[in-house]
Amino acid sequence: MHMLEIKDLHVEAGGREILKGLDLTVEEGETIALFGPNGSGKSTLMAAIMGYAYCKVTRGSIFFEGEDITHLPVDERAKMGVGMMMQRPPNVVGVKLGDLIKTIAKDDEEILRQADEFRMDRHLDRDLNVGFSGGEIKRSEILQLTAQNPKLVLLDEPESGVDLESIELIGEKIHDLLYNTELCSRGMSKVNRCVSALVITHTGQILDYIGADKAYIINDGRIRCSGRPTDLLKEIREKGYKECISCRMVKLP
Amino acid sequence: MQNGETSIKKALEKKAAYGPDIDLNKYKVIRDQKVIDKLEDAPKDIKERMESVGITSSKETERDGSIMFIDNKVSHCSNKAPEGVEIMPVKKAMEKYEWLKDYSWKLVSPDKDKYTAKTYEEDADGTFVRVKAGYHVKHPIQACMMLGTEKGMQTLHNIFIIEEGAHAEMISGCTTGSHADDGVHIGVSEIYVKEGAYFSYSMIHNWGPKTSVRPRTGIQMDKNSRLINNYVILNPVATVQSAPAAWLNGEGASCQFNTICLAHPGADIDSGGTIFLNAPGTGAEIVSRSITKGGRMMARGRLVGNAPGVKAHLECKSIVLEDGGQTLAVPELETSFADVDMTHEAAVGKIARDQIEYLMSRGLTEDQAVGMIIRGFLVGGIKGLPQELTDEINDAIEKSDLGH
Numbered sequence: 172m173h174m175l176e177i178k179d180l181h182v183e184a185g186g187r188e189i190l191k192g193l194d195l196t197v198e199e200g201e202t203i204a205l206f207g208p209n210g211s212g213k214s215t216l217m218a219a220i221m222g223y224a225y226c227k228v229t230r231g232s233i234f235f236e237g238e239d240i241t242h243l244p245v246d247e248r249a250k251m252g253v254g255m256m257m258q259r260p261p262n263v264v265g266v267k268l269g270d271l272i273k274t275i276a277k278d279d280e281e282i283l284r285q286a287d288e289f290r291m292d293r294h295l296d297r298d299l300n301v302g303f304s305g306g307e308i309k310r311s312e313i314l315q316l317t318a319q320n321p322k323l324v325l326l327d328e329p330e331s332g333v334d335l336e337s338i339e340l341i342g343e344k345i346h347d348l349l350y351n352t353e354l355c356s357r358g359m360s361k362v363n364r365c366v367s368a369l370v371i372t373h374t375g376q377i378l379d380y381i382g383a384d385k386a387y388i389i390n391d392g393r394i395r396c397s398g399r400p401t402d403l404l405k406e407i408r409e410k411g412y413k414e415c416i417s418c419r420m421v422k423l424p
Numbered sequence: 425m426q427n428g429e430t431s432i433k434k435a436l437e438k439k440a441a442y443g444p445d446i447d448l449n450k451y452k453v454i455r456d457q458k459v460i461d462k463l464e465d466a467p468k469d470i471k472e473r474m475e476s477v478g479i480t481s482s483k484e485t486e487r488d489g490s491i492m493f494i495d496n497k498v499s500h501c502s503n504k505a506p507e508g509v510e511i512m513p514v515k516k517a518m519e520k521y522e523w524l525k526d527y528s529w530k531l532v533s534p535d536k537d538k539y540t541a542k543t544y545e546e547d548a549d550g551t552f553v554r555v556k557a558g559y560h561v562k563h564p565i566q567a568c569m570m571l572g573t574e575k576g577m578q579t580l581h582n583i584f585i586i587e588e589g590a591h592a593e594m595i596s597g598c599t600t601g602s603h604a605d606d607g608v609h610i611g612v613s614e615i616y617v618k619e620g621a622y623f624s625y626s627m628i629h630n631w632g633p634k635t636s637v638r639p640r641t642g643i644q645m646d647k648n649s650r651l652i653n654n655y656v657i658l659n660p661v662a663t664v665q666s667a668p669a670a671w672l673n674g675e676g677a678s679c680q681f682n683t684i685c686l687a688h689p690g691a692d693i694d695s696g697g698t699i700f701l702n703a704p705g706t707g708a709e710i711v712s713r714s715i716t717k718g719g720r721m722m723a724r725g726r727l728v729g730n731a732p733g734v735k736a737h738l739e740c741k742s743i744v745l746e747d748g749g750q751t752l753a754v755p756e757l758e759t760s761f762a763d764v765d766m767t768h769e770a771a772v773g774k775i776a777r778d779q780i781e782y783l784m785s786r787g788l789t790e791d792q793a794v795g796m797i798i799r800g801f802l803v804g805g806i807k808g809l810p811q812e813l814t815d816e817i818n819d820a821i822e823k824s825d826l827g828h
Contacts, residue, residue: 223781245784246793255785261778265804266796274796275786298804319786 172237174199174323174367175220180231182212182219182392189215191392192231197323202349202368204378204400207389208412213371214258216389217325220369221255222248235323254321256312258328258371262301268311269295276318289314289344305332306341313344324348326370330377342380349381375404388412432534435541442722443665443694446636448542451577451608457497463490469602470494470570476659477597477628478816479568489565491551493580494572494601498549508559508590510552514583517552524552527583531614531642531671539610539638543579550580550612553594557587557618564593564810571609571635572601582613586621586649593624593810598631605632613641617649619674626654626813630820633660633690639668647674647703652808653681655695658820660688667696667724670708678707682809684802684817685712686824687719687749696724696754701734708736713802716742716749723752729759729766738768743775743801775801795821 175197182190189212197203205213219226220233222245232241240248268291273279286292289310300308309329316324329345330338349366370377378400386400390412396403439445460466463481466474471481480486489511492500498513510517518524534544551567571578586592598609609631617623631637645651657664670679681697699708710725723740740753755768775797783793799821803814 221781221785223785224777244790245781246787246789249785249787253785257782261776261782263779263782263797263800265800265802266783267800271783271786271796274788274792298800315786 173197173234174201174236176234177220178232178234180216180219180233181229182215183227183229184215184218184225188229189392190219193389193393195387195394197367197369199367200365201385202370202381202383204375204383204386205369205371205389206373206386206403206407206412211389212392213389214327217255217327217369217371220325221245221253249319249321252322253325254316254319254323255325256309256316256327256329258331260300260308260312263299264301266299267296268299268314271299272315272318275315277320279318282314282318285317286314290340306334306337309333309337309341310344313341313348317344317348320351321366323367323369326368326377328371328373330372330374338376339380342377345377346381375400432541432544435535436538436545438535438537438541440537440539440638440665442667442696442724443638444663444692446608446638446663448538448577448608451575453546453579454495454573454576455497457494457499457572459497460492460500463492463500463502473570473599473601473630474568474597476630477568477599478595478626478812479566479597486563487566488561488563489553490567492568492570493550493578494570495576495578496546496548496580504563505561508556509561509565509592510554510556511565512552514550514552514581517583524583527585527614527616528581529614531644532612532640536640540612540640543581543610543612543640546579548579548581548612550582551584552582553584555586555590555592555621558589560591561593564595567594567596569596569598569609569611570601571599571604571607571631573607574604575606576604577608578610580611582611584613584623584625585616586618586623588618589620590618591622594626595813596625596627598627598629598637600632600635606634607632607636609635609637611639613639615641615643615651617643617645617651617677619646620648621646622650624652624654624808624810626810627656628813628816629657629661629664630659631661633688634662636662637664637666639666641666641668643668643670643679645670645672645674645677645679648676649674650677651679653679654809654813655681655683656813656817657693658684658686658817658824661691661693663692665694667698669698669700671700671702672706672708673702675703676705677703680709680808681711681725682806683712683714683723684806685714685721687714687716687721689718689748691719693719694722694724696722696726698726698728699736700728700730701736702730704731704733706731706734708734710738711806712740712753713806714742714751715745715798715802716751717745718749720750721752722754724754724756725768726756726758727766729757729761729764732761732763734761735765737766740770741801742772743798744772745774
C-alpha cells in the first residue's frame with residue numbers, strides 16, 4: 172500500500188486549471204523533492220492534498236494509505252496523518268501559538284518544553300504568525316507539525332525567507348520530524364525514515380539536511396521528468412527548467 | 425437642570441436618539457423584593473444567574489465589596505474593605521453625605537430622554553461606591569443588577585467616585601432572574617475618576633431574549649486619571665442601546681472603552697460611546713469587536729479632540745457569521761486643532777476561510793477552528809481585559825454554539 176497515491180489529478184484554482192492530470196505516488200518513509208518554475212502547480216498540488224477549499228478537484232483522485240481522501244474535509248485528512256508546512260500561513264489574530272499547540276498535541280507539555288529548542292519559547296504567547304519573521308514562521312510551522320505528529324508532511328519551500336543560521340535549525344528539526352521515533356519504532360529500524368515527505372525547493376538547500384530519494388520536475392500542471400535529486404538540481408542549475416523539460420521525455424519511475 | 429421639573433416631565437415622552445423606542449407604560453417598577461443577607465445563602469436559581477455574569481457568591485471573600493439589586497430593591501450589601509471602600513445604596517449615601525448632591529445628576533442629564541427622566545422621576549436608588557484617596561482595592565468590587573419580575577422595569581441610579589490616587593476594579597453583572605424575561609433595565613451611572621486614580625469597570629450582561637436595556641453613563645476624568653470600561657454582551661437580548669460619554673478634563677487623563685458583543689438572531693444592539701478629550705495630553709481609545717449571528721449590530725464611536733496634543737484611536741471590527749444579520753460601523757473623529765493624533769479603523773466581514781482551514785489542517789474540526797478564531801477576535805488585541813473577564817467570555821463563547 173502506498174502512503175500517497177495521486178491519479179490523473181485535475182485541479183482548478185482561481186478559475187484556472189492549474190493541475191492537468193498529475194500522477195504521483197509516495198511510499199512510506201520516502202522523501203520526494205519537487206522542482207519546477209513559479210506557477211507550475213507545485214503549491215497547488217500540496218494544497219489539494221491537504222484539501223484547501225480554493226483548490227477544486229475536477230477530475231482524478233487522491234488516496235492516502237489506500238483510502239480515497241479526494242473529497243474529505245481538511246481536518247479529517249489532518250487526523251489521518253497529513254501535515255502541511257505552508258510557505259505563507261495566514262495571520263490569526265488573537266489565537267496564541269501556545270494555545271494552538273495545547274489543542275493539537277497529544278502530549279502538549281512535552282512539546283511546549285521543546286519550544287526553546289525551536290527558539291520559539293518566547294513566541295508561545297504571541298498571536299499566530301502575526302509579526303513573525305521568515306525564520307520564525309518556519310520554526311513555528313515545524314513546532315506545530317511536531318505536535319501534530321503526521322505520517323506525511325508537505326513542505327512548501329521550507330528554506331524560503333530564512334537566514335543561514337535558521338536553515339540549519341529548520342533542517343535539523345524537519346529531519347527529526349521525518350525520523351519520528353514513535354512511528355519508526357513500530358517494528359521498523361530506527362535508521363529508516365518512516366514519515367513520508369513531499370518537499371518543494373528552489374535552491375535544494377534543505378535537501379542537505381533531510382535528503383531525498385527522488386525528485387520530480389512539475390511544469391504546466393504535470394510531472395515532466397524524474398531523477399535523482401542531485402542530478403536534476405545540477406541540470407536545472409546548468410540548463411534551466413526549459414532545457415531540462417524539453418530534452419527529457421515524460422518518464423515516470 | 426435649570427429648566428427644572430417641567431422639562432423632565434416633558435422628557436418622559438422623549439424618545440432616545442438611537443435604538444428602538446420602548447413603551448415604558450407596559451412595564452412596572454417593583455420595589456418589594458427579597459433580601460439576601462449572605463450571598464452564599466441566595467436561592468440556587470439566583471446564584472446561577474449571578475455567576476453567569478461574574479458575580480460570585482460562594483467565594484465572596486474574593487470581592488472587596490458586594491451589592492445587589494433585585495428589581496428596584498437593595499437585596500444585599502456587604503463590605504470587606506471598609507478601611508478604603510464605601511459601598512452602599514445611593515439613597516443612604518445621599519443622607520449620609522451632604523456633598524454628594526454635587527455628584528448627583530451632573531454627568532447624566534435627567535431630561536436627556538424618557539429613560540433618564542423615568543429614573544429621575546422614580547427617585548431611583550442604586551449603587552454608591554467610593555474608593556478613598558490613595559487606597560488600592562485588592563479584590564474587585566461587585567454589583568449585581570437583576571431584573572427579577574416578568575414585565576418589570578428596573579431603574580437604577582449609580583454613583584462611583586474613585587478618589588485621588590486610588591486604584592479600583594469593579595464588576596457589574598446585569599442579568600434577569602429565572603422567572604423574568606420580558607423587562608426593561610435602565611441604569612444611570614455617574615463615574616468620577618479623580619486625579620491620578622485608576623478605575624477598571626467591567627459590565628457583563630446576560631439578559632433574557634425579550635429584555636431591553638438602556639444604560640446611561642457619564643464619566644468625568646481628572647488629571648492623569650485612567651479608566652478602562654469593558655462592556656460585554658454575549659447572550660441573547662432583545663434590544664440594547666448604550667452610549668456612554670466621558671469627559672477627559674484633566675491633563676494626561678486616558679480612557680478606554682472596550683465593547684465585546686454577540687448579536688443573536690432577533691437582537692438589536694446599538695453600542696456607541698463618545699470621549700471628549702478636553703485637556704492637552706489626554707488619550708482615548710474606543711475598541712469594538714462584534715459578531716452578528718443573525719442579529720443587528722450598530723457599532724458607533726465618537727472621539728472629540730478639544731485640546732492640542734491629544735491622541736485617540738477608534739477601532740470597530742465586526743464579523744458577520746450568517747446572512748440575515750446586519751452590522752453597521754459608524755466611527756467619527758472630530759477636532760478643530762492641528763496638533764492631534766486621531767485615527768480610526770473599521771472592518772466588517774466574514775471569518776477568513778484560509779484561517780479556518782489553516783487551523784483545520786492541524787486537526788481541529790471546523791467548529792473548533794471557528795470557535796478559536798472568534799475567541800481570538802473578540803478578546804485578542806484588547807488591552808486591559810481582566811483575566812477573569814476573559815475566562816467568562818471564553819466560557820460564554822463555548823456555550824453559544826458558534827460553529828456551524
